[in-house]
Amino acid sequence: xxxxxxxxxxxxxxxxxxxxxxxxxxxxxxxxxxxxxxxxxxxxxxxxxxxxxxxxxxxxxxxxxxxxxxxxxxxxxxxxxxxxxxxxxxxxxxxxxxxxxxxxxxxxxxxxxxxxxxxxxxxxxxxxxxxxxxxxxxxxxxxxxxxxxxxxxxxxxxxxxxxxxxxxxxxxxxxxxxxxxxxxxxxxxxxxxxxxxxxxxxxxxxxxxxxxxxxxxxx
Amino acid sequence: xxxxxxxxxxxxxxxxxxxxxxxxxxxxxxxxxxxxxxxxxxxxxxxxxxxxxxxxxxxxxxxxxxxxxxxxxxxxxxxxxxxxxxxxxxxxxxxxxxxxxxxxxxxxxxxxxxxxxxxxxxxxxxxxxxxxxxxxxxxxxxxxxxxxxxxxxxxxxxxxxxxxxxxxxxxxxxxxxxxxxxxxxxxxxxxxxx
Numbered sequence: 001x002x003x004x005x006x007x008x009x010x011x012x013x014x015x016x017x018x019x020x021x022x023x024x025x026x027x028x029x030x031x032x033x034x035x036x037x038x039x040x041x042x043x044x045x046x047x048x049x050x051x052x053x054x055x056x057x058x059x060x061x062x063x064x065x066x067x068x069x070x071x072x073x074x075x076x077x078x079x080x081x082x083x084x085x086x087x088x089x090x091x092x093x094x095x096x097x098x099x100x101x102x103x104x105x106x107x108x109x110x111x112x113x114x115x116x117x118x119x120x121x122x123x124x125x126x127x128x129x130x131x132x133x134x135x136x137x138x139x140x141x142x143x144x145x146x147x148x149x150x151x152x153x154x155x156x157x158x159x160x161x162x163x164x165x166x167x168x169x170x171x172x173x174x175x176x177x178x179x180x181x182x183x184x185x186x187x188x189x190x191x192x193x194x195x196x197x198x199x200x201x202x203x204x205x206x207x208x209x210x211x212x213x214x215x216x217x218x219x
Numbered sequence: 220x221x222x223x224x225x226x227x228x229x230x231x232x233x234x235x236x237x238x239x240x241x242x243x244x245x246x247x248x249x250x251x252x253x254x255x256x257x258x259x260x261x262x263x264x265x266x267x268x269x270x271x272x273x274x275x276x277x278x279x280x281x282x283x284x285x286x287x288x289x290x291x292x293x294x295x296x297x298x299x300x301x302x303x304x305x306x307x308x309x310x311x312x313x314x315x316x317x318x319x320x321x322x323x324x325x326x327x328x329x330x331x332x333x334x335x336x337x338x339x340x341x342x343x344x345x346x347x348x349x350x351x352x353x354x355x356x357x358x359x360x361x362x363x364x365x366x367x368x369x370x371x372x373x374x375x376x377x378x379x380x381x382x383x384x385x386x387x388x389x390x391x392x393x394x395x396x397x398x399x400x401x402x403x404x405x406x407x408x409x410x411x412x413x
Contacts, residue, residue, distance in 0.1 A: 053347040074363060081360040081397060088356045091346065095353065099306070122345030129338040133331060137302060140327045142294045145251045147258035150291050 024051050025083065032090040034211055037169065037218040039162040039204055041097045041105055042211065046120035049087055056080060098123060101162055102131045103155035131155060164205040169219045171199045176215055179206050221257070221286035225250045225293035232300055239304055242325040247294065254290050257283045305332050309339065310354055312404065355400060364393050367408040376402075 031045045063076045098105055098119070106127055109119055119127060135153045143151045172194040181190045181202065194200060199219070210216040228246045261283050264276050305328055308316060314336045324332065344350040373386035384392055391411065402408045 050347045053349075053351065057349075077395075078360065078363050081356070081363065085356045085359050088351065088353050089359075091351070092353050095342070120345075122342050125345070126338055126342040129341070130335075133334050133338065134299075134302075136334075137327055137331045138295055138298060140330075141298045141325075142247075142291070146254050146291055146294075147287070149258075150254070150287060 021052075021055050024048050024055070028052055028090065029086060030214075030217055032086050032093075034218045035090055035093050038211060039164060039166045039168075040208065041094065041101070041108075041118055041162075043118045044094070044120040044123065045090075046122075049091065052083065052087060056083060094123065095126070097162070098127050099130060101160050102127055102134065103159035104161045106131060164208065165203045167201055168204045168207075169199065169201055170207060170211075171217050171219050172196055172210075172215065173217055174215050176207075176210055179210070181206050221253070221283075222289045222293065224253060225290045225297070228297045229293055229300070232297060237323075238308070239301075239320050239323045241323045242301070242328070244325070247297070250290055250294055254287055257287050257290075261287075301328065302331060306335065309335060313354065313401075314340070355397070357400070360396060363395055365396050365399065366391060366393055366411050367399050367403070368392075368411050369407065370409050371407055373402075373407050 028045060028048050031042070031048070035042055059076070059080060063073055063080070066073050066076075105119070109117060109124070109127075112118065117124070135155065138153055139151075143153060173196070175196050176194040179192050179194060179202075181192060182205075183189045194216070204211075207216050211218060224246060228243055228250070231243070231246075232240065261280050264280050267276070305324070308320065309332065312320075316332070321329070343352055346353075368391045369386040369388055371386075372388050375383050376386055377383050379395065379398060384394075386392070386407070394408075399408050399410075403410055
């Protein structure tokens with residue numbers, strides 16, 4: 001793997017701090033797993049995706065320069081196929097969530113404001129188009145034929161909302177203190193501390209923010 | 220009972236073995252009629268202020284209203300779940316659907332499919348600098364090459380490395396997965412190993 005990227009491949013993130021291609025891939029893989037297991041939509045890693053895609057292209061060019069019967073070609077091709085799968089699978093699971101919970105996601109996005117956007121630009125356009133598409137379809141097929149008081153299209157009431165209380169498997173990447181687990185009728189709120197590298201099963205909601213800031217990894 | 224017909228629509232869609240059962244125009248129309256009937260009754264009852272000594276009219280209106288809401292919900296669920304199937308076909312077969320499947324779409328569904336294609340294509344184009352087709356690389360790669368059998372006389376196919384293979388019916392080949400994946404979904408090739 002280390003061989004696929006040269007050691008001299010450096011990228012710069014927003015703060016001007018150089019990061020290696022290795023790091024980009026690792027971040028993407030973590031984001032991919034999180035997105036896969038998380039009931040809610042997580043902040044987009046579009047910059048990393050773009051960066052990785054450029055990298056793939058460059059690597060493909062490099063690999064093509066190698067001789068055809070060089071055995072390294074196979075290994076590199078396999079690695080590229082894996083990375084490509086990670087990226088497409090990541091973006092697909094995001095898109096599936098957007099399609100399923102369109103109205104909810106757009107609503108949350110509006111509440112967060114443009115600075116804390118979770119959707120990439122393309123995803124936002126897609127979400128809006130998709131909602132309009134659903135509305136148009138419901139109107140054409142159903143709503144225009146029913147009695148007038150029932151003709152409203154109410155996206156936030158009619159669309160699905162992710163179940164934030166569903167359980168997830170997780171691993172703490174650092175020590176996390178004071179995760180508050182809400183009690184129900186019979187029990188009181190409880191605080192738990194998660195040790196570094198410990199694994200747990202719990203509801204997504206109390207740890208949502210730790211997943212977003214990267215201290216907890218879903219597995 | 221109210222709402223029986225709308226429930227039947229959903230149940231039948233759920234039970235159907237076909238990829239896409241024909242749109243039940245008749246069933247949907249019957250639900251619309253039921254709704255219209257209920258609504259007219261409610262309007263009449265609400266306007267009739269004279270006779271309601273024991274509050275029965277109010278209860279009647281409430282029940283009919285609930286039935287109307289439920290009917291609406293069932294109809295929307297019916298429409299939505301059909302669309303979900305259409306959507307999955309887009310991801311399975313690509314932007315051009317086989318005719319026998321498309322035959323069971325109704326007009327709004329065809330429109331929806333076309334518009335959805337536009338949305339998806341626009342989104343794919345927006346990813347990265349050159350765009351990315353998310354319908355490719357659907358399965359995690361296990362091996363680079365897969366053994367495939369050709370189901371049709373496809374003709375010549377040029378591989379990424381410049382070699383040309385002739386895909387004849389029943390011939391088997393060892394090809395790179397990335398290259399034959401689209402052909403497998405199109406039904407030109409069939410995977411025979413792993």
